[in-house]
C-alpha cells in the first residue's frame with residue numbers, strides 16, 4: 001500500500017488545481033489536458049467538507065479502491081494537511097489491520113511472532129494451502145476450482 005500511495009503522490013504532479021470555492025471546491029486539471037485524447041477525462045471536481053476531513057472526487061477512486069486519488073491528495077497538499085484525514089485511511093491499510101482478522105488466522109500475520117505450530121506436518125499443509133491460494137488467484141476458473149476443492153477438503 002505504501003508503494004501504491006507513492007504512485008498516487010507521484011500522480012499529483014500531473015495536475016494543476018483550480019480553486020472554485022476556497023477550501024471547499026477545486027478542479028484538478030491534467031497538465032497536458034489539451035494533448036490528452038478527447039475520450040480521456042482531464043478534469044475532476046473535488047469537494048471538501050467544511051472540517052476538511054472528507055474529500056470527494058468525482059473520479060470515484062476513493063469509493064472504489066479505498067485509496068485516496070491523486071486529485072483529492074493534490075487538494076490535501078494544497079490545504080497543507082499534515083496527514084491523511086482518518087476517513088481516508090481504511091483500517092486494512094494500517095498497522096492495526098491485524099485486529100480485524102478472525103482470531104484463528106492471527107498466527108499467520110507476519111508481525112505476529114513465530115508460529116505456535118511449528119511441526120513439519122503443519123508447515124507442509126500450510127505451504128500447500130498457500131500454493132493453492134496463489135494458483136487460485138491467477139484467473140476466475142482457477143479461483144472457482146481452488147475454492148471448490150478447498151471446501152471439499154474442509155468437510
Ligand SMILES: [Zn+2]
Nearest residue numbers: 057059069071
Ligand atoms: Zn480523483
